[in-house]
Amino acid sequence: MAGPLPSGNEMPQDGALPAGVNVDAHLRTMSAYVHVPFCRVRCGYCDFNTYTSTELRGASQLTYVDELEREIVLSTHVLSNAGVPRRKLSSVFFGGGTPTLLPADDLVKTLELLAQHHDIATGAEVTVEANPDTVTDQYMTTLAQAGFTRVSIGMQSAVPEVLKTLDRSHNPESVKNAVHSARKAGLEVSIDLIYGAPGETLEQWQQSLEAAIALDTGHVSAYALIVEEGTALERKIRRGELPQPDDDLEADMYELADTLLSNAGFEWYEVSNWSKSPQQRSTHNLSYWQSNDWWGYGPGAHSHIGGTRFWNVKHPAAYAQRLAEGNSPAAGWEQPDSQAQFLEKILLETRIRQGVSSEGLDTGIIASLISDGLIDGVSAIQKRIVLTIAGRLRADEVVRRLTNS
Amino acid sequence: MSPRATKPLQPASTDPAKIRNFCIIAHIDHGKSTLADRMLQITGIVDDRSMRAQYLDRMDIERERGITIKSQAVRMPWELDGETYALNMIDTPGHVDFTYEVSRSLAACEGAILLVDAAQGIEAQTLANLYLAMENDLTIIPVLNKIDLPAADPEKYAKELADLIGGKPEDVLRVSGKTGIGVPELLDLVVEKIPAPVGNADAPARAMIFDSVYDAYRGVITYVRVIDGALKPRERIQMMSTKAAHELIEIGVSSPEPIPSQGLGVGEVGYLITGVKDVRQSKVGDTVTDYAKPASEALPGYTDPKAMVFSGLYPIDGSDYPVLREALDKLKLSDASLNYEPETSVALGFGFRCGFLGLLHLEIITERLEREFGLDLIATAPSVPYEVTTEDKKTVTVTNPSEYPSGKITRVSEPLVRAGILTPKDYVGTIMELCQSRRGNLLGMEYFGEDRVEMKYEIPLGEIVFDFFDHLKSRTQGYASLDYEEAGEQDSDLVKVDILLQGEQVDAFSAIVHKDKAYAYGLMMTERLKKLIPRQQFEVPIQAAIGARIIARETISAIRKDVLAKCYGGDITRKRKLLEKQKEGKKRMKMVGRVEVPQEAFIAALQGDDEVKKK
Secondary structure: OOOOOOOOEEOOOOOOOOOOOOOOHHHOOEEEEEEEOEOOOOOOOOOOOOEOHHHOOOOOOOOHHHHHHHHHHHHHHHHHHOOOOOOOEEEEEEEEOOHHHOOHHHHHHHHHHHHHHOOEEEEEEEEEEEOHHHOOHHHHHHHHHHOOOEEEEEEEOOOHHHHHHOOOOOOHHHHHHHHHHHHHOOOEEEEEEEEOOOOOOHHHHHHHHHHHHHOOOOEEEEEEOOOOOOOHHHHHHHOOOOOOOOHHHHHHHHHHHHHHHHHOOOEEEEOOEEEOOHHHOOHHHHHHHOOOEEEEEOOOOEEEEOOEEEEEOOOHHHHHHHHHOOOOOEEEEEOOOHHHHHHHHHHHHOOEOOOEEOOOOOHHHHHHHHHOOOEOHHHHHOOEEOEOHHHHHOHHHHHHHHOOO | OOOOOOOOOOOOOOOHHHEEEEEEEOOOOOOHHHHHHHHHHHOOOOOOOOOOOOOOOOOHHHHHHOOOOOOOEEEEEEEEOOEEEEEEEEOOOOOHHHHHHHHHHHHOOOEEEEEEEOOOOOOHHHHHHHHHHHHOOOEEEEEEEOOOOOOOOHHHHHHHHHHHHOOOHHHOEEOOOOOOOOHHHHHHHHHHHOOOOOOOOOOOOEEEEEEEEEEOOOEEEEEEEEEEOOEOOOOEEEEOOOOOEEEOOEEEEEOOOEEEOOOEOOOOEEEEEOOOOOHHHOOOOOEEEEOOOOOOOOOOOOOOOOOOEEEEEEEOOHHHHHHHHHHHHHHHHHOOOOEEEEEEEOOOEEEEEEEEOOHHHHHHHHHHHHHHHOOOEEEOOOEOOEEEEEOOOOEEEEOOHHHOOOOOEEEEEEEEEEEEEEEEHHHHHHHHHHHHHOOOEEEEEEEEOOOEEEEEEEEEHHHHOOOHHHHHHHHOOOOOEEEEEEEEEEEOOEEEEEEEEOOEEOHHHOEEEEHHHHHHHHHHHHHHHHHHOOOOOOOEEEEEEEOOEEEEEEEEOOOOOOOOOOOOOOOHHHHHHHHHHHHHHHHOEEEEOOEEEEHHHHHHHHHOOOOOOOO
């Protein structure tokens, strides 16, 4: 299901990358994203590339690690053929879907394969997303012993009604246990929250924030719910069964999150992410915003190597078949032109705390953004475009204005 | 049944006693074009193979809508009792907007076939044209068409027709244009019943122009009916209204393709080609005479076409403005009643203020501009000409609300029409309600047959140019039909309501309305715009005002959140595309002061459509 893949150039069967992707590679870090496209049930709001057992059309969780192994091997060939030097992975991220639906050993084996073929940097961040229901002491310990360093727990909300609207089946209590298990195993913990579910009140959101803060983790993400086309949630709203999310309420919720998290010792470092210390920021997430290199493994995963973006076929069955035939699972690629690169740079880098350099940007536009209260004036004088809280809420407008000259 | 004529009569040497000039009066969809096709086929001037459905209607729009916009004349041979006749069928435009053109076509005939759908009965517009035909002393031949349809009720409608024009129901001829049943008999009746034309062959030439069309290859083709004298090839002719003289390059008859002839004599109908390129030089209703030996008096009945409905036409893509200008210049060549001048609107950019004969004329022109020239257009709400007198006793004609004089107004007069609404009697109540709400004044009601009524209203034209017809149709399940004619003017309590966006007037939404409706209009527009205009970086008041007095207000609060969520597993491409799309959308915004308004919002507001698709 998920939104359609971008339209781009067709990828050759062997997955060979265009010339030039190796230029300045040593100046960029290399990361790996591993997509696990399986879920027990589909949540009504989700349009990620994920499948329940009945939607797999012959693909299987049981053989998934073998397929990942094929792509990992292929990726090292593709990179070395393109002249990209071998770099140790500075971060690895297992996302989904529900990665913890796989046996812990499968995740461990995948990490070992990555280490074997790419090598993993000392102190690298290795994160796994986890559904609170799937986490046990045993599971966490297995991962921690194999080199995982961080777990991102999908708490979403502490309020049962809100969880129900989101189709999340977990018991709010299980989040505590999951955090406890992870911490006991020595893992860093991040809490994922969603705000703006249809019908959710500001008070309910405050309850969730307070519950998350009480878990005393070093990192919190809070994402506004987006009603994506083609989801069950969108249909329910269209039919009037659920209310339309309200942008103003979401703005209040964001402001509340920033206030409560700041009071609890967190600091924003990306529009939707807060951490207690710079060390607890997600290296992996930042590498996206800073346009480093990463390879996305698994169906529908996106990669970025030296300015070229490419993406895999979406369905696990098609993915498995391509690899079984010895071909690349990549479906398409694009090299954004200079105008698109400029837009990407602005849109990615304005979202992080250090902001984007103001060099080459229109001074008149920058001045108007300062006077509208969207960017920080002091930072602008120091040649950085850094969003204020109002600016974080209207980040897209800031990007449009900065790229309009 | 008569045989086909084997030796057609030659133009220029036909005895007027052997000529019959007639037209067909019918409602849209009642099968006029199909019947005309069948006549062409039965008289043998179009062979069965090359028969194109609805041969006479040339333009695509006409064929699709089943409306004849431009009339033409076709000469057909027919034999009755061993004598050969020349029948000139003059195809009339069928709609109320073209009343003047219809009246000229009728003036070129001695008789008319009144064609009525045997399943539907007569409609308001047909009544209007029938009225004109009877005023012109035309001989009427009543005919019921589509008698092969299962829903046909010829008994009922024959009685209705007989009641209407006199005579017996059994005299009403029953035909099927589709199958050809009754068509030869109809041609016989045309010869028997319709009088031959009468004129003075020795007098100076006088021919009435009943149509002129522009042809890309040949220039203007002028259709005339000769009243007196004769016109001959290569002589110089003169237009009596303008005194302009032209060389006759070609003269002939349509049969149905143009066939040059040795001229046209008394009572004959044919075409002239002079090489002029603009139909304005060959005006419908004007008299053509011989330049060397001109007639002293023109034929009666000529008037200049008068625009009754005005609307601003704007290209949706501003860069199409030159294309629109060229397109209008081209259409003007073939449509003498179209007039326009450049106009600028804050909301819509550069466009043209256009004058039309009526609503259908507006619709046809807009559609032709879109279809033939690939333009995407938005039309402002139609307006009518108001006479506005200011305190200093100056009177101006206002065709565009934005030109309404400021300052104290002492008098406003608006055009009135006499409207005839023909409806099944069950809908009389709902129609009365509608007409009353539009300031209509009931003049009378007349029953047709058992269950149909013609309601006559005097009503301001300004009240019917805006969605009246849609309301009429929806309240009567489509059964009611409407016709109207000008009926002078009246002084009224009219005011101009302006719509302001953050204090800036949005010209496209100004309207001249009756005092009692000003508040409702203001409320409707401010509410509509509030729904349509996206939130801005600041608060935007939307106000309706009469002069300096605010009568309604809505506020669009400032936007607080404008940010996309996370990137999905590193799918930056998707995020960038979303932003590119947003930026593209911003480019299409129109600026009213500092307020960004999507063009679609203006369009939706003008069309009364509250939903703008969110991009």
